Amino acid sequence: MKIFLTGASGHVGTVVVSELLGAGHTVIGLARSDKAADLLVKAGAEVYRGSLDDLEHLTTGAHEADGVIHLAFKHDLLFSGNMIGAAEADMKALSALAKALEDTHKPLVGVNGILLYGAANPGQITTETDTLPSGSRIDSENFIIGLAAKNVRSSVVRLAPTVHGPLDNAVGFIPTLIRIARDKGFSAYIGDGLNRWPAVHELDAARLFRLAVESAPAGSRLHAVHDRGIAFKHIAEMIGNRLNLPVKGISPDDAKKHFGHLAFFVSVDNPTSSQITQKLLNWIPAHPNLKDDLKNEHYFTPHEMKG
Numbered sequence: 001m002k003i004f005l006t007g008a009s010g011h012v013g014t015v016v017v018s019e020l021l022g023a024g025h026t027v028i029g030l031a032r033s034d035k036a037a038d039l040l041v042k043a044g045a046e047v048y049r050g051s052l053d054d055l056e057h058l059t060t061g062a063h064e065a066d067g068v069i070h071l072a073f074k075h076d077l078l079f080s081g082n083m084i085g086a087a088e089a090d091m092k093a094l095s096a097l098a099k100a101l102e103d104t105h106k107p108l109v110g111v112n113g114i115l116l117y118g119a120a121n122p123g124q125i126t127t128e129t130d131t132l133p134s135g136s137r138i139d140s141e142n143f144i145i146g147l148a149a150k151n152v153r154s155s156v157v158r159l160a161p162t163v164h165g166p167l168d169n170a171v172g173f174i175p176t177l178i179r180i181a182r183d184k185g186f187s188a189y190i191g192d193g194l195n196r197w198p199a200v201h202e203l204d205a206a207r208l209f210r211l212a213v214e215s216a217p218a219g220s221r222l223h224a225v226h227d228r229g230i231a232f233k234h235i236a237e238m239i240g241n242r243l244n245l246p247v248k249g250i251s252p253d254d255a256k257k258h259f260g261h262l263a264f265f266v267s268v269d270n271p272t273s274s275q276i277t278q279k280l281l282n283w284i285p286a287h288p289n290l291k292d293d294l295k296n297e298h299y300f301t302p303h304e305m306k307g
Contacts, residue, residue, distance in 0.1 A: 002026045003213060004061045006052070006093070007071030008045065009036035011169055012111075012159070012205060016069065017043050019206035020213075028065060030058075030072065052089055055096040062100035067107040067153075067213045070097060075171065087136040094140055098147055107153040109212045110144040112137050114158045114198060114223065118270025122195075125228075128158075128221045128276040141221075148219035155216040157208055160225045160272065161265065162235075164290050165202030166298040173262070174290075178239055178299060180259060187240035187247045190255050193233025195269035198225045201287035211281040222277045226285035229271030238294045 003020055007013040008029030020027050021044050031037040032051040040047050050057040052072055062068050072093070074086040094110065101108050116138060117126040132138045147154040162173050169175065181187040205224040212222055233249070240247035255263040277283055293299075 001066040001213070002028065002064075004028050004030070004048070004065035004068045005045075005071065006030040006058075006069070007073065009039045010071060011167055011172060012163060012202065012209075013071045014039070014043070014167055015165070015202045015206040016071065016209045017045050019203075019210045021045065023210055023214075025210075028061065030061065052093040055092060058093055058096040059100045062097045062108075065106075067109075068097055068101065069109045069209055069213055070094065071111050073111075083136050087139065090137070090140050091143065094143055098143075098150075098152065101152045102147070102150045105151050105153055107155070107213045107216070108144060108147060109209060109216070110140065110154070110156045112141045112156055112158050113161065114225070114272050115161045115265055115268050115270050117158075118268045118272070119264075122269045123271075126223075126270060126272040128223055128274075131221075145219050145221065153216070153218045155212045155218070155220040155222060157205070157212055157222045157224050159205060160198040160200045160223075160227070161270070162197055162199035162227075162290055163202050163205050163224070164199060164293045165287070166296075167202055168299070173265070174235075174239075174294075174299060176262060177235070178243070180262075181236075181239050181243055181245055184258060186245050187236045187243065188250045188258050189233040189236040189247070190250060190252055190263075190267045193231060193236060193249055195232050195267060196229030196271045197227075197232055197235065197268075198229055198270060198272040199227040199290040200224045200285065201226060201289070201293065203287045204283075204285040208277070208281070208283050211283055216281060220280065222281070222283075223272060223274035224277075225272045225274040226287075227289050227291075228273060230290060232266060235290070238291065242294060242300055
């Protein structure tokens with residue numbers, strides 16, 4: 001298949017490019033900068049210059065492909081506090097992609113985060129059947145799933161908050177938590193720290209995106225989850241032990257000061273199942289879980305400081 005991939009030079013996108021090429025697919029990666037284009041060329045992918053704001057260009061790219069994986073998101077707006085602006089830009093980009101795919105039965109694979117569902121239903125085990133009516137990024141997910149009624153083989157991969165592995169860079173949750181611990185002099189959790197985070201290795205996540213674009217039924221919601229739920233206190237302890245730093249519980253009132261924009265996410269209790277996904281696509285996580293991955297050096301070397 002010839003697959004048009006947005007977000008191709010990001011953390012997950014980079015691994016997805018490798019997975020797709022390794023399976024014999026042709027990858028056409030959207031690149032808005034020379035740096036991104038160079039990375040794609042070195043990986044063996046074709047380059048399609050443009051950005052999420054080039055809506056007609058996105059439609060053309062999708063039209064010329066056999067399928068689309070949409071990973072790009074304006075994280076710069078998100079991290080600056082403009083989540084609404086980032087979500088609106090995402091919906092415009094998705095509408096442009098969908099314009100080329102309606103009534104073609106071609107696949108469109110999108111992405112969302114599982115933590116949003118944990119925040120809405122704290123403590124409950126999130127499954128692929130759970131939905132929400134609206135919200136930032138939820139609207140995009142629901143839009144993609146709705147394209148099944150317009151003869152698009154659409155699916156959404158919901159990513160665990162921790163997509164870990166050697167390519168996890170400076171904006172990922174784990175390297176960010178490591179930097180915060182170094183800066184503050186201790187590794188922290190909120191309250192009793194028993195809220196749970198799911199996790200998945202980057203290679204397992206990439207394989208799920210490939211399986212989705214190849215064969216996921218129209219209207220599928222899929223979970224990229226290996227660890228169903230690791231107590232956040234345990235994550236903090238693993239980081240503290242590796243850095244030889246103390247581990248402390250902090251109050252919810254102190255969370256914003258310590259974790260910054262991550263404070264809300266750090267407190268979410270989000271146990272998650274991927275049982276339906278595993279059965280549907282025969283997707284079985286095969287790479288190290290988070291506990292074993294944190295025993296490796298890649299999170300605790302200069303690589304972890306790179307953007």
